[in-house]
Amino acid sequence: DTAVSQTPKYLVTQMGNDKSIKCEQNLGHDTMYWYKQDSKKFLKIMFSYNNKELIINETVPNRFSPKSPDKAHLNLHINSLELGDSAVYFCASSRNRDSTDTQYFGPGTRLTVL
Amino acid sequence: AQSVSQHNHHVILSEAASLELGCNYSYGGTVNLFWYVQYPGQHLQLLLKYFSGDPLVKGIKGFEAEFIKSKFSFNLRKPSVQWSDTAEYFCAALRGSARQLTFGSGTQLTVLP
Numbered sequence: 001d002t003a004v005s006q007t008p009k010y011l012v013t014q015m016g017n018d019k020s021i022k023c024e025q026n027l028g029h030d031t032m033y034w035y036k037q038d039s040k041k042f043l044k045i046m047f048s049y050n051n052k053e054l055i056i057n058e059t060v061p062n063r064f065s066p067k068s069p070d071k072a073h074l075n076l077h078i079n080s081l082e083l084g085d086s087a088v089y090f091c092a093s094s095r096n097r098d099s100t101d102t103q104y105f106g107p108g109t110r111l112t113v114l
Numbered sequence: 115a116q117s118v119s120q121h122n123h124h125v126i127l128s129e130a131a132s133l134e135l136g137c138n139y140s141y142g143g144t145v146n147l148f149w150y151v152q153y154p155g156q157h158l159q160l161l162l163k164y165f166s167g168d169p170l171v172k173g174i175k176g177f178e179a180e181f182i183k184s185k186f187s188f189n190l191r192k193p194s195v196q197w198s199d200t201a202e203y204f205c206a207a208l209r210g211s212a213r214q215l216t217f218g219s220g221t222q223l224t225v226l227p
Contacts, residue, residue, distance in 0.1 A: 004157075033214075040219060041202060041204075041219060041220040041222075042217070042219045042220070043158075043204065043206075043217035043220075044217070045214045045215065045216075048214065056214050058214075090157065090158065092158075102148075102160055102163065103160075103215065104160075105150075105157045105158035105159070106157055107156065107157040108157055
């Protein structure tokens with residue numbers, strides 16, 4: 001059973017397009033996250049939601065919009081894709097927003113913008 | 115400035131060699147520290163974590179890490195590596211009341227059979 005799943009695993013698209021990445025967790029966790037891993041493997045948090053409420057919103061272009069229809073899902077929509085958006089995007093979840101809680105990561109979505 | 119530093123970008127070892135990967139953080143005060151591993155083509159998995167108490171933390175797969183507050187370090191160690199340990203290793207820190215992990219840039223470990 002996959003705890004944190006993401007779709008699609010790979011996404012190749014043209015500049016200017018709009019795309020979405022979906023994330024689902026079946027752990028019953030309240031808190032979910034999106035991270036971006038650049039070509040140098042550096043991981044940086046983008047967003048965090050707790051029970052469908054946005055709690056962390058790092059300096060990310062407003063072309064990126066997270067959406068949480070329920071606490072088990074956190075989707076990432078990206079408008080007007082740019083070359084620099086190419087990266088691996090990881091979803092994660094934790095039991096709650098307690099800062100000491102372990103985060104469980106999904107398999108990642110490799111986005112390539114041509 | 116990056117607040118979690120991993121100075122070794124790529125480490126190559128032979129099987130059975132001992133491993134130590136460096137991690138330094140630049141926060142003062144209370145800090146929680148983690149090591150994650152990313153095997154080729156897989157997602158991040160937690161190896162071990164330090165919150166408080168014994169500064170020597172034991173994790174899965176024979177890994178351990180030692181929190182040295184005076185050196186702002188949390189180095190990862192394993193006495194004898196295996197080929198299957200080939201992966202990318204990330205150190206991460208959670209500071210005080212912060213609710214987000216800050217990751218280091220990662221260390222690629224290659225173990226030669």
